[in-house]
Amino acid sequence: MPVIEVADLVKEFSRPTRQEGRFAGLRTLLTREQTVKRAVDGVNFTVQQGEMVGYLGPNGAGKSTTIKMLTGILVPTSGTVTVAGATPWRDRSRNARRIGVVFGQRSQLWWDLPLRDSLWLIGRLYDVPEARFRERQRQFSEVLDLGPFLDTPVRQLSLGQRMRGDLAAAMLYDPDILYLDEPTVGLDVIAKERIRTFVGELNRESGTTVVLTTHDLDDVEELCDRIILIDHGRVAYDGAVDELKARYAPHRELVVQTDRLESVEGAEVVRREDGKVWLRFDPVRTPPAELVAAVLAQHRVTDLSIVEPELESVIHRIYADRG
Amino acid sequence: MRGPRVYLLLAGAAFRAEFQYRGNLFINIIGGLFYQGVGLAFIWAVLDRFGQVGGWGLGEIAFLYGIRLTAHGLWLLPGHQLIHVDEVVIEGEYDRYLVRPVAPLVQLLTRRVRLSSLGDLAGGVVLLSIASASAPVDWSPGAVGFLLLAVVGGALVEGSLQLAASALVFRMKRVSPIKFAIDMIFSDFGNYPLKIFGPVAGFGLTFVFPLAFVAYLPATVLMGREEELAVPDWLAWGAPAIGVVLMYAAYRFWERQSRHYESSGH
Amino acid sequence: MTAPATARASAKTVPVSAKRPLTTLLQAYLACARMEFRAALTYRTAYLSSFAMMLLQIWLLTVVWKALYDGRAEVDGLSLTTTTAYATLTTLQYQLVSPWRSSPIDQRVREGKVAVDLLRPVGFPGQMLSGQLGWASAAVPVLLVALPFALLIGAGQAPASTAAGLAYPVALLGALLVNQLLGLLLGMVSFWTLEVSGALMAYRFVAQFFSGALVPLWFMPGPIRVAAEWLPFQATAYTPAAVYLGQIEGPGIAVALGVQLAWIAALGALSAFVWSRARRRVMAQGG
Numbered sequence: 001m002p003v004i005e006v007a008d009l010v011k012e013f014s015r016p017t018r019q020e021g022r023f024a025g026l027r028t029l030l031t032r033e034q035t036v037k038r039a040v041d042g043v044n045f046t047v048q049q050g051e052m053v054g055y056l057g058p059n060g061a062g063k064s065t066t067i068k069m070l071t072g073i074l075v076p077t078s079g080t081v082t083v084a085g086a087t088p089w090r091d092r093s094r095n096a097r098r099i100g101v102v103f104g105q106r107s108q109l110w111w112d113l114p115l116r117d118s119l120w121l122i123g124r125l126y127d128v129p130e131a132r133f134r135e136r137q138r139q140f141s142e143v144l145d146l147g148p149f150l151d152t153p154v155r156q157l158s159l160g161q162r163m164r165g166d167l168a169a170a171m172l173y174d175p176d177i178l179y180l181d182e183p184t185v186g187l188d189v190i191a192k193e194r195i196r197t198f199v200g201e202l203n204r205e206s207g208t209t210v211v212l213t214t215h216d217l218d219d220v221e222e223l224c225d226r227i228i229l230i231d232h233g234r235v236a237y238d239g240a241v242d243e244l245k246a247r248y249a250p251h252r253e254l255v256v257q258t259d260r261l262e263s264v265e266g267a268e269v270v271r272r273e274d275g276k277v278w279l280r281f282d283p284v285r286t287p288p289a290e291l292v293a294a295v296l297a298q299h300r301v302t303d304l305s306i307v308e309p310e311l312e313s314v315i316h317r318i319y320a321d322r323g
Numbered sequence: 324m325r326g327p328r329v330y331l332l333l334a335g336a337a338f339r340a341e342f343q344y345r346g347n348l349f350i351n352i353i354g355g356l357f358y359q360g361v362g363l364a365f366i367w368a369v370l371d372r373f374g375q376v377g378g379w380g381l382g383e384i385a386f387l388y389g390i391r392l393t394a395h396g397l398w399l400l401p402g403h404q405l406i407h408v409d410e411v412v413i414e415g416e417y418d419r420y421l422v423r424p425v426a427p428l429v430q431l432l433t434r435r436v437r438l439s440s441l442g443d444l445a446g447g448v449v450l451l452s453i454a455s456a457s458a459p460v461d462w463s464p465g466a467v468g469f470l471l472l473a474v475v476g477g478a479l480v481e482g483s484l485q486l487a488a489s490a491l492v493f494r495m496k497r498v499s500p501i502k503f504a505i506d507m508i509f510s511d512f513g514n515y516p517l518k519i520f521g522p523v524a525g526f527g528l529t530f531v532f533p534l535a536f537v538a539y540l541p542a543t544v545l546m547g548r549e550e551e552l553a554v555p556d557w558l559a560w561g562a563p564a565i566g567v568v569l570m571y572a573a574y575r576f577w578e579r580q581s582r583h584y585e586s587s588g589h
Numbered sequence: 590m591t592a593p594a595t596a597r598a599s600a601k602t603v604p605v606s607a608k609r610p611l612t613t614l615l616q617a618y619l620a621c622a623r624m625e626f627r628a629a630l631t632y633r634t635a636y637l638s639s640f641a642m643m644l645l646q647i648w649l650l651t652v653v654w655k656a657l658y659d660g661r662a663e664v665d666g667l668s669l670t671t672t673t674a675y676a677t678l679t680t681l682q683y684q685l686v687s688p689w690r691s692s693p694i695d696q697r698v699r700e701g702k703v704a705v706d707l708l709r710p711v712g713f714p715g716q717m718l719s720g721q722l723g724w725a726s727a728a729v730p731v732l733l734v735a736l737p738f739a740l741l742i743g744a745g746q747a748p749a750s751t752a753a754g755l756a757y758p759v760a761l762l763g764a765l766l767v768n769q770l771l772g773l774l775l776g777m778v779s780f781w782t783l784e785v786s787g788a789l790m791a792y793r794f795v796a797q798f799f800s801g802a803l804v805p806l807w808f809m810p811g812p813i814r815v816a817a818e819w820l821p822f823q824a825t826a827y828t829p830a831a832v833y834l835g836q837i838e839g840p841g842i843a844v845a846l847g848v849q850l851a852w853i854a855a856l857g858a859l860s861a862f863v864w865s866r867a868r869r870r871v872m873a874q875g876g
């Protein structure tokens with residue numbers, strides 16, 4: 001069952017045209033000319049209940065504009081967004097109860113109040129029954145380890161603590177959909193891992209649909225089965241992560257630690273370093289098992305491994321190709 | 324009654340947050356009182372020498388001033404945060420309001436409290452109480468009722484103008500000069516009997532910029548000086564209703580304009 | 590574009606501890622002033638609308654005074670034209686000398702920018718004062734443009750005498766200095782308590798009233814007038830305007846200027862003292 005349906009979505013922003021030359025500032029102030037910029041240019045996709053989708057794109061590609069339309073923050077110029085049967089910007093209050101939103105850069109919590117108060121307020125604003133509220137708070141305190149800083153004013157929390165607090169606040173009222181916008185930005189490795197584990201479990205156990213935008217592709221590789229790639233306001237790719245790799249980076253690399261290796265049939269030597277040799281091959285034409293067998297038959301090998309292409313480099317290549 | 328409950332919930336949170344800066348509290352209230360005190364000192368100093376302005380003596384002017392100040396304080400107490408509408412919209416704090424199941428305007432108004440507004444209100448109430456006793460008004464229960472309605476209506480008139488000006492922020496990005504100008508017109512022209520400004524300004528301050536409905540019209544009819552009004556009596560008696568109508572219109576305008584919200588950083 | 594660049598350049602070239610020639614020092618202060626001058630012009634809408642409001646205020650005061658005079662030729666020996674001229678003049682002066690933008694110190698302390706200011710090789714109080722003078726001077730060009738309109742709406746008069754005409758600029762400069770020193774003093778309070786906005790608010794209203802910018806001192810009721818005469822605020826608005834209009838004349842001018850000078854000396858000494866305490870405090874807390 002689709003929970004998010006996006007059809008022919010367009011968002012344009014217009015600005016007074018910036019004038020140049022003498023008195024540029026004053027003339028910009030007075031001009032009636034408008035420059036129209038299309039940030040989102042006909043985007044279509046649907047997201048099924050329980051999916052974890054990575055929504056990716058370079059800066060200025062229209063990524064956060066789309067998310068803002070999905071969450072009801074922006075009103076589309078044309079096209080439709082339906083989230084759980086409702087139009088987010090028109091039916092804001094109903095939409096708000098079904099979604100949880102975490103902006104990595106900006107907290108949703110009450111800055112001057114202890115985290116505990118923020119959670120309590122959220123509970124009341126979303127009409128969470130008292131018993132359920134207590135249960136949720138206990139759960140989150142455990143999983144996200146909120147205990148040590150529940151009574152600290154939010155402005156004094158570290159970024160990682162604040163992010164955990166924000167996640168708890170966003171999930172307190174059991175929304176069906178969770179939007180995460182750069183949830184791990186600026187966090188250290190351990191804090192990142194903690195957030196990823198929490199989101200992963202949430203999705204497995206409660207079937208929460210997750211839409212994730214991030215610059216950290218490790219987030220995506222670890223969490224998402226599907227990615228939507230957006231560029232210049234249009235969808236560049238929509239599908240499984242594996243498929244993306246298969247399509248844009250069909251090759252695998254076999255790294256062999258060996259004494260001397262000139263060449264192997266079905267693979268190409270791409271790099272040599274510290275007694276290691278990197279062999280690039282296409283797993284469809286040359287099955288990995290055959291390649292490994294061929295290498296082992298001719299050389300004395302002390303170590304060997306097969307390297308999958310990194311999502312990051314795949315995506316870089318896609319953007320590079322599109323220019 | 325979810326609306327009022329949610330409002331109190333959020334306002335309570337703002338109060339608790341404000342109490343984190345306790346020292347500030349008292350001094351802010353004092354600041355508010357001074358603001359009123361200076362306006363009053365001006366009028367007192369002047370009337371002490373001149374006896375009257377436009378045929379109104381100190382008692383009458385103080386009554387007019389008391390109504391305006393009380394209305395101002397009554398509006399400011401819930402409405403103060405509109406001052407920050409520029410930064411809230413430019414810096415994208417407004418995003419957060421849009422993903423919660425509460426009217427965004429309510430969240431904006433309860434983002435913080437400024438207790439200087441309490442000083443404004445307290446100053447207004449004290450002045451109005453004293454002035455009411457000495458003003459030439461026949462205090463029937465009806466008159467008292469009308470005075471209360473007039474004060475609420477006055478708060479709504481001032482609030483509606485500020486709200487409508489704030490709504491322009493979604494298109495103009497910087498509206499504080501406009502709002503500052505509105506505030507200035509209120510405090511500059513609101514304390515005198517309107518007729519001293521002549522017929523053109525009098526008309527403008529009634530029908531273009533509805534300042535007259537805040538205090539001048541209600542005060543005039545309460546003191547039985549209808550003969551000096553340039554508008555029909557019923558319009559003066561209807562001043563509180565004008566406040567309701569204007570506030571409704573301003574809120575609709577705010578809602579329409581808020582669709583043009585562009586957030587920050589696309 | 591050149592102002593910030595100049596400021597940075599001079600900040601770099603002026604050696605920190607060496608005795609500086611007076612000209613370099615003046616250049617550094619001038620750079621601070623010019624930066625603030627540019628900053629004042631950046632907020633065009635606010636800048637222009639403040640002048641529209643000034644004209645509105647002049648008109649309002651003229652109308653109110655006219656209604657108050659109510660046909661009488663003189664009140665307390667003062668004609669309506671003198672009073673409206675006073676109102677016009679003080680409103681114009683107010684653009685230059687106003688307690689409303691007296692010191693940015695509290696804001697700089699709150700935003701933690703004071704540390705940067707302290708690193709500059711120019712004395713902090715000097716930086717703030719010259720910055721303020723720069724800001725005030727941003728009002729001059731538009732004041733000149735607004736002057737004819739102001740006179741059209743309100744009322745103008747030539748200086749009462751040659752002596753008045755000569756003494757006026759001196760008194761205005763004195764007013765400017767007294768006002769800035771008061772602002773500096775109050776701003777420095779923020780080194781001890783971060784939240785000064787409420788106190789500043791109260792100060793501004795008191796200063797505005799007792800300066801005589803709203804009601805000339807001669808119309809103030811007895812006890813208030815006495816208070817006003819003993820407070821420094823009258824030196825910031827009443828003194829220059831009264832000198833210009835001949836309400837203070839002859840030897841009175843010398844006395845009035847002397848009072849201004851005394852206030853400048855007293856407030857200057859107090860500022861220096863408070864600053865020496867504040868600096869120690871800032872150093873201890875690391876800004």
